[in-house]
Amino acid sequence: MAENVTLKPPSRQTPGAFGAYAKNIGDTAKSFFEGMSVTLSYMFRKPITTQYPDRVPVPVRDTIPPRYRGFLEVDMDICTACQACERACPIQVINIDILKGDGKTTPKLRMERFDIDIGKCMYCGLCVEPCPTGAIQHTREFEGSVQFFNNLVLRFVPDPLVPAVPYKPPKGSESFPRRPLGEITRRLIVAWDAPTPPFPTKEQLEADKPKGAEAKKGALDPAALGRQLAARALAAKEDKPKLQKVLEEAMAGTDCGDCGYPDCFGYSNAIAQGKDWAPDKCAPGGADSKAMLETIIVTLKTGVLPEQPAAPAPEGKAAVGAPAAAPEPAETQGPPLAQTLPKDELYKVVLDAMAGTDCGDCDYPDCDGYTKGIVYEGQKELDRCAPGGEDTKAKLYKIMLGTKPPAA
Amino acid sequence: MQGFLDNLIRHFGHDPATWPWTQFVYLGGMALFAFAVINFAAITAGIFSWAERRVAARMQSRVGPNRVGPGGFLQWVADAVKLLTKEDLVPAEADKILFRAAPYFMMVGFACVFVALPFSHRLVIADMNIGIFFIIAVTALIVVGIIMSGWSSNSKWSLFGAIRSAAQIISYEIPGGIALMIPVMLAGTLSTQGIIRAQGGLPWQWFVFDNPAAFVAFVIYFISALAEGNRTPFDLPEAESELVSGYNTEYSGMRFSYFFLVEWGNMWVMSALATTMFLGGWQIPGVSAATLDAATGGTAVALELLSLAIFVGKTLFWVFVVMWLRWTLPRIRVDQMMNMCWKYLVPMSFAAVAFVAVWMLVVHAVPALGLVMRAIMFVLGVAFTVFFVYRTAQNIRDTGDKFDFTSNW
Ligand code: SF4
Numbered sequence: 001m002a003e004n005v006t007l008k009p010p011s012r013q014t015p016g017a018f019g020a021y022a023k024n025i026g027d028t029a030k031s032f033f034e035g036m037s038v039t040l041s042y043m044f045r046k047p048i049t050t051q052y053p054d055r056v057p058v059p060v061r062d063t064i065p066p067r068y069r070g071f072l073e074v075d076m077d078i079c080t081a082c083q084a085c086e087r088a089c090p091i092q093v094i095n096i097d098i099l100k101g102d103g104k105t106t107p108k109l110r111m112e113r114f115d116i117d118i119g120k121c122m123y124c125g126l127c128v129e130p131c132p133t134g135a136i137q138h139t140r141e142f143e144g145s146v147q148f149f150n151n152l153v154l155r156f157v158p159d160p161l162v163p164a165v166p167y168k169p170p171k172g173s174e175s176f177p178r179r180p181l182g183e184i185t186r187r188l189i190v191a192w193d194a195p196t197p198p199f200p201t202k203e204q205l206e207a208d209k210p211k212g213a214e215a216k217k218g219a220l221d222p223a224a225l226g227r228q229l230a231a232r233a234l235a236a237k238e239d240k241p242k243l244q245k246v247l248e249e250a251m252a253g254t255d256c257g258d259c260g261y262p263d264c265f266g267y268s269n270a271i272a273q274g275k276d277w278a279p280d281k282c283a284p285g286g287a288d289s290k291a292m293l294e295t296i297i298v299t300l301k302t303g304v305l306p307e308q309p310a311a312p313a314p315e316g317k318a319a320v321g322a323p324a325a326a327p328e329p330a331e332t333q334g335p336p337l338a339q340t341l342p343k344d345e346l347y348k349v350v351l352d353a354m355a356g357t358d359c360g361d362c363d364y365p366d367c368d369g370y371t372k373g374i375v376y377e378g379q380k381e382l383d384r385c386a387p388g389g390e391d392t393k394a395k396l397y398k399i400m401l402g403t404k405p406p407a408a
Numbered sequence: 409m410q411g412f413l414d415n416l417i418r419h420f421g422h423d424p425a426t427w428p429w430t431q432f433v434y435l436g437g438m439a440l441f442a443f444a445v446i447n448f449a450a451i452t453a454g455i456f457s458w459a460e461r462r463v464a465a466r467m468q469s470r471v472g473p474n475r476v477g478p479g480g481f482l483q484w485v486a487d488a489v490k491l492l493t494k495e496d497l498v499p500a501e502a503d504k505i506l507f508r509a510a511p512y513f514m515m516v517g518f519a520c521v522f523v524a525l526p527f528s529h530r531l532v533i534a535d536m537n538i539g540i541f542f543i544i545a546v547t548a549l550i551v552v553g554i555i556m557s558g559w560s561s562n563s564k565w566s567l568f569g570a571i572r573s574a575a576q577i578i579s580y581e582i583p584g585g586i587a588l589m590i591p592v593m594l595a596g597t598l599s600t601q602g603i604i605r606a607q608g609g610l611p612w613q614w615f616v617f618d619n620p621a622a623f624v625a626f627v628i629y630f631i632s633a634l635a636e637g638n639r640t641p642f643d644l645p646e647a648e649s650e651l652v653s654g655y656n657t658e659y660s661g662m663r664f665s666y667f668f669l670v671e672w673g674n675m676w677v678m679s680a681l682a683t684t685m686f687l688g689g690w691q692i693p694g695v696s697a698a699t700l701d702a703a704t705g706g707t708a709v710a711l712e713l714l715s716l717a718i719f720v721g722k723t724l725f726w727v728f729v730v731m732w733l734r735w736t737l738p739r740i741r742v743d744q745m746m747n748m749c750w751k752y753l754v755p756m757s758f759a760a761v762a763f764v765a766v767w768m769l770v771v772h773a774v775p776a777l778g779l780v781m782r783a784i785m786f787v788l789g790v791a792f793t794v795f796f797v798y799r800t801a802q803n804i805r806d807t808g809d810k811f812d813f814t815s816n817w
């Protein structure tokens with residue numbers, strides 16, 4: 001085309017009326033000619049567009065960046081049932097139903113349901129961050145057209161009657177055998193074109209009820225188990241390692257660290273050593289763990305097993321029992337540990353008080369860094385551990401200054 | 409076709425002139441042909457709608473509809489089904505009766521053209537001796553439908569579109585009609601079949617290469633036909649960007665699709681007419697019309713089909729050109745449209761008629777001159793085509809692209 005553009009100034013002045021008339025006709029003919037040859041030439045070239053989705057050379061999901069946040073995927077083989085993702089989700093997209101067991105004949109925790117409603121998810125990624133094993137991840141799947149909106153729910157536990165057993169990560173491990181990303185979700189997506197299951201009728205719901213109860217027959221009765229554990233704890237009161245084991249049985253056992261201790265051992269050991277009397281820190285264990293721990297702690301403090309109709313021990317009773325055992329006030333009086341212990345010992349105690357998530361929220365690279373800062377470098381701010389919350393703060397004030405933290 | 413029915417009656421041992429049922433046979437035949445013609449028009453229009461989208465897509469480096477059926481061919485069926493199932497809305501303030509009737513007026517004006525339009529040597533519904541006149545007259549019926557729809561919609565966009573369309577069709581009727589007079593003069597008849605018979609099978613025997621004025625007349629006719637068919641660059645009556653959609657804005661569902669049926673069907677009509685008048689119609693190269701008349705039995709059928717294929721092939725080529733133009737040219741303004749008609753096409757068509765009249769006298773006196781002129785015109789036409797192909801190939805080469813027509817359909 002380029003050689004056709006002439007930049008010569010017009011050789012003549014304004015053409016006469018007839019000249020203009022003829023020129024218009026000539027221009028029209030010429031622009032038709034050129035224009036049509038250009039369009040025709042495109043007709044014989046390869047189109048630049050690609051037909052999505054079935055004629056693309058590689059699936060589109062494989063061409064998008066690896067950190068793309070697509071549909072979520074949970075590898076149930078390495079999910080510890082800690083429910084951190086469920087708690088993290090700001091809009092309750094994730095639903096995990098936990099079935100409790102006694103830890104002997106049945107596993108302590110099993111997941112009856114692990115649903116992620118992709119139709120609601122806003123792909124914020126907040127659920128991915130707290131996951132201790134990387135079980136929940138964003139895939140690069142994004143094609144979510146379905147005939148029925150309900151089909152957008154990804155069920156990672158396909159059958160509630162076959163609950164999934166949580167993964168027990170080996171102590172200290174940092175990588176987990178995750179299946180290739182996308183494999184699981186892709187399989188679930190295939191079912192998306194299925195017609196949505198019909199709503200159960202009233203009769204079906206009625207018929208389901210006893211069946212549901214039956215299915216839970218093997219499940220534990222927290223009150224009974226709590227008394228049982230309390231009896232054993234009382235027997236092992238002086239044997240701290242044994243006591244710790246008994247206490248750990250009342251916990252969910254996911255080692256998620258939500259309690260502010262690095263794992264279940266940390267929390268149970270703290271109770272066994274009499275350093276921590278709070279029964280309600282195990283979030284995965286929920287109300288059951290709390291009730292059981294409460295029963296045990298009350299029993300330990302009072303030295304008496306609670307009565308048979310074991311309603312969860314009321315707070316008042318615990319308070320009454322407190323002065324008798326009273327390791328707590330004993331510690332609060334006296335000089336703070338910071339003045340009595342050598343620095344290296346102090347370091348261990350302080351580190352123990354941290355939430356142990358190594359999140360870096362304290363502006364140190366990890367828990368270790370913050371601890372060193374406090375113990376060796378004179379860091380005065382004791383309220384930087386956000387994951388540990390009020391508990392860590394209280395402990396740090398107690399250890400370092402021997403006082404209660406200032407009211408917020 | 410009357411002759412065909414007469415033969416049929418004779419075949420059953422009656423005399424069509426005296427047999428009392430003759431008129432009923434004619435009526436039945438008319439109903440049958442009307443049915444066939446309307447279906448032919450609807451189906452070709454549908455197929456063109458698909459073809460146009462594919463052509464447009466290729467010209468814009470896209471692929472176009474390619475999902476329904478092989479190569480997306482059944483897309484038009486899917487569209488028709490969709491339109492059939494849509495609600496047929498009539499605006500509250502519209503003139504209900506006129507609004508409902510307008511699409512049928514368009515359809516009638518459009519379908520009537522097929523009565524005189526030839527398809528092959530024998531295949532024409534009525535070989536009227538006023539064929540061309542009839543065609544020009546009934547196409548004007550479309551403008552009635554357009555004005556009806558624009559007026560009855562009671563919407564300013566529709567009315568604008570309708571008025572523009574009326575102005576356009578009436579204006580372009582003049583150069584278009586006069587341009588069509590040139591083949592009529594050359595052939596000495598108004599009958600479409602007669603005009604085709606006056607031409608030959610080989611390109612230099614076509615009227616378009618008869619003399620320069622005939623070529624100009626062909627161009628004028630083609631431009632006018634585009635304008636009358638509301639095709640780009642003359643699609644002012646339905647300019648989406650200014651009038652939303654023009655006279656058919658308020659229509660929906662099947663009634664809306666009638667308008668488009670007419671528009672796409674019109675492509676066939678204008679191309680078939682161009683083929684008939686200027687491009688030798690169904691004439692088979694090397695086989696004279698007299699040979700065709702004389703042929704009997706299997707040869708007759710074979711020749712008939714060949715002539716049909718030739719006619720359809722030429723027509724489809726011009727249909728393609730119409731689509732091609734649409735995706736090449738921008739829409740012109742109303743004043744440009746009027747300028748073009750009254751300042752250029754009308755004077756030129758008159759000049760062409762005068763030239764042809766004189767030329768016919770010259771050729772009558774010196775027949776050799778006619779042959780020379782045909783030869784020159786033909787050579788120029790070939791040279792033009794070759795140069796065009798060369799330019800197109802150059803356009804592809806210049807961008808470093810290459811010819812690739814088959815991949816990614
Ligand atoms: S990505 Fe965000 S919204 Fe989606 S499930 Fe995870 S936390 Fe919830």
Ligand code: SF4
Binds near residue numbers: 081085
């Ligand atoms: S292990 Fe990960 S996926 Fe499983 S419950 Fe915990 S946070 Fe969720």
Ligand code: SF4
Binds near residue numbers: 251254255261267284
């Ligand atoms: S005790 Fe702590 S680490 Fe163990 S499951 Fe409970 S919150 Fe998680």
